[in-house]
Amino acid sequence: MITAIENLQANRNGNASDDGETRVSAANTLLVRPTLVLGGTGKTGHRVVERLTGRGLPVRVGSRSVEPPFDWEDRATWEPALSGAGSVYLTYYPDLAVPGAVDAVGSLVDLAIARGVQRLVLLSGRGEDEAQRAEEVVQASGVDWTIVRSSWFNQNFSENYLRDPVLDGEVLLPAGGVREPFIDADDIADVAVAALTEEGHVGRVYEVTGPRLLTFADAVAEIAAATGREIRYVQVSPEQYASALTEHGVPAEFVWLLNYLFATVLDGRNAHKADGVQRALGREPRDFSDYARDAAAAGVWDVRALVGAR
Numbered sequence: 001m002i003t004a005i006e007n008l009q010a011n012r013n014g015n016a017s018d019d020g021e022t023r024v025s026a027a028n029t030l031l032v033r034p035t036l037v038l039g040g041t042g043k044t045g046h047r048v049v050e051r052l053t054g055r056g057l058p059v060r061v062g063s064r065s066v067e068p069p070f071d072w073e074d075r076a077t078w079e080p081a082l083s084g085a086g087s088v089y090l091t092y093y094p095d096l097a098v099p100g101a102v103d104a105v106g107s108l109v110d111l112a113i114a115r116g117v118q119r120l121v122l123l124s125g126r127g128e129d130e131a132q133r134a135e136e137v138v139q140a141s142g143v144d145w146t147i148v149r150s151s152w153f154n155q156n157f158s159e160n161y162l163r164d165p166v167l168d169g170e171v172l173l174p175a176g177g178v179r180e181p182f183i184d185a186d187d188i189a190d191v192a193v194a195a196l197t198e199e200g201h202v203g204r205v206y207e208v209t210g211p212r213l214l215t216f217a218d219a220v221a222e223i224a225a226a227t228g229r230e231i232r233y234v235q236v237s238p239e240q241y242a243s244a245l246t247e248h249g250v251p252a253e254f255v256w257l258l259n260y261l262f263a264t265v266l267d268g269r270n271a272h273k274a275d276g277v278q279r280a281l282g283r284e285p286r287d288f289s290d291y292a293r294d295a296a297a298a299g300v301w302d303v304r305a306l307v308g309a310r
C-alpha cells in the first residue's frame with residue numbers, strides 16, 4: 001500500500017497519483033507536525049514511537065515522565081502536549097473501563113480538534129461497553145479516525161502485572177478455562193503506525209487478535225517451556241485474587257479493574273479470533289510461542305539477573 005509519505009516523495013518527483021492532493025496534504029501534516037503518542041512509554045506506545053522515529057517522522061511522547069508532561073488526571077497538561085500536533089495515537093490509562101474514562105477521552109478529542117489535530121488512532125479493548133463508547137466519541141469527531149480494538153497483550157506477561165508472578169514461578173488468576181487470542185504489542189504498533197501514516201485505514205475498525213486461542217494456563221505453560229523453568233498456573237476465585245492483590249499492596253482501584261476485566265471481559269465473549277492484523281497489514285499476526293521464545297531469550301524472565309533489582 002502506498003503511504004502518504006511515499007506519495008509526497010513521488011509528488012516531489014513529479015509522478016504522484018491522481019488523488020495526490022489530499023494525500024500530500026496529509027503527508028505534509030505528518031512530516032512537519034508531530035504525532036502525539038499518548039502512553040508513549042507504555043507497551044504499545046513506545047513501539048509506536050520507535051517506528052515513527054525510525055521513519056524520521058516527528059513524534060511527541062505523551063506521559064507524565066516527559067517534558068512537557070501529559071497527565072490524564074491534570075487537564076492543564078493536555079494543551080501543551082497537543083500544541084502543534086497533527087495526529088494522536090490515543091491510549092487511555094489505566095483502562096477505558098474505569099469511571100470517567102469516556103468523558104476524559106471526549107474532552108481530549110474536543111481539545112485536539114480545536115487545536116488542529118487531523119487524525120486520531122484509538123487503542124480500544126474488545127468486549128468492553130465503555131471502550132465502545134469511547135470508540136463512538138472518536139468516530140463522531142469529524143476528523144480522520146481508525147479504531148484498533150485489541151485482545152489481551154502477550155506483553156502483560158513480560159512488561160506488566162503478570163511479570164512478577166512469572167518470576168515467582170506461580171501465576172494465580174481467576175481466569176478459569178476461558179480462551180483468549182493474546183496479541184503481540186509489536187503487531188498492534190504496526191497496525192497503529194499504518195493507520196497513522198497511510199491513507200487506506202481511515203474510517204476502519206480493526207479488531208486485532210493473535211492467531212491462536214489459549215487459556216491463561218496454556219500461556220503460562222508456553223512461558224515455562226520457553227524459560228525451562230517450572231511456572232505453575234493456579235486457579236483462584238475472584239475473592240482470593242482480590243485478597244492476594246491487596247496483600248501485595250496493589251491499590252484498590254487496580255484491584256477493582258483487574259477483577260472487572262477477569263469477571264466481565266474474560267467471560268467467554270472474546271473467545272474467538274479476529275482478522276484486524278491481516279486486514280490492516282496483509283500478513284498474519286505473531287504467535288504466542290514466538291513471543292515467549294524471544295522474550296525468554298531477551299532475559300525478561302531471567303530470575304538470576306533480577307535478584308535485588310525488583
Ligand SMILES: NC(=O)c1ccc[n+]([C@@H]2O[C@H](COP(=O)([O-])OP(=O)(O)OC[C@H]3O[C@@H](n4cnc5c(N)ncnc54)[C@H](OP(=O)(O)O)[C@@H]3O)[C@@H](O)[C@H]2O)c1
Nearest residue numbers: 039040041042043063064065071072092095096125152153
Ligand atoms: N494490556 C492489555 O492487554 C490491553 C488490551 C486491550 C486494550 N488495552 C488498552 O490499552 C490501554 C493501555 O493499557 P496498558 O495496560 O497497555 O498500559 P500501557 O500503555 O503500558 O500504560 C503505561 C503508559 O501510560 C502512561 N501513564 C500512566 N498513567 C498515566 C496518566 N495518569 N496520565 C498519562 N499517562 C499515564 C505511562 O507513562 P508514565 O507512567 O510516564 O505517565 C505509560 O506511557 C488501556 O486503555 C487499555 O484498556 C490494554
